[in-house]
């Protein structure tokens with residue numbers, strides 16, 4: 204059995220750090236900060252929604268004269284790197300994630316992480332959480348494929364390299380992740396996300412109701428009751 208996991212926001216609690224990096228850069232650029240859930244709504248499905256929102260909001264302001272979204276996005280990636288490199292930034296495993304990885308391992312499964320994060324960003328986090336290196340057999344990082352999620356390329360690559368007729372169960376926390384996974388076609392997708400998540404209903408539909416708020420819930424309903 205293959206167990207396939209996304210990384211950010213699914214195994215490790217980094218979505219709030221991505222958000223913080225964006226908001227730090229918003230401040231640098233003189234833009235007003237937005238709430239976390241609003242950010243998810245604007246950035247999680249298609250980053251162009253965030254771009255359109257900002258262009259529209261600031262079209263009549265001076266700030267727009269120098270406002271360049273590509274520059275902002277590049278600076279955000281840099282800021283994110285600074286934050287995860289900083290020992291004062293807390294980076295926790297998501298609830299139940301460690302136990303889930305251990306359970307998959309104990310059951311003889313092959314564990315693969317497929318992520319939009321770069322090899323360098325992944326390294327900064329795995330060095331804090333040894334469990335990840337102990338349990339994960341293979342990593343597919345952003346530098347290994349051309350088009351990021353929601354494009355299914357990363358999952359096609361995963362199945363090409365490791366799929367070999369094995370049954371594959373996959374976990375994702377975001378709408379673009381679920382889109383990439385379901386488009387791939389050979390992975391049974393499960394969503395792990397909170398009810399508050401703006402795309403919860405869409406993920407519910409796309410996974411045929413296979414959605415849990417946390418891995419703790421997934422374990423209690425799929426593993427522990429058996």
Ligand SMILES: [Mg+2]
Nearest residue numbers: 209211212377
């Ligand atoms: Mg994610």
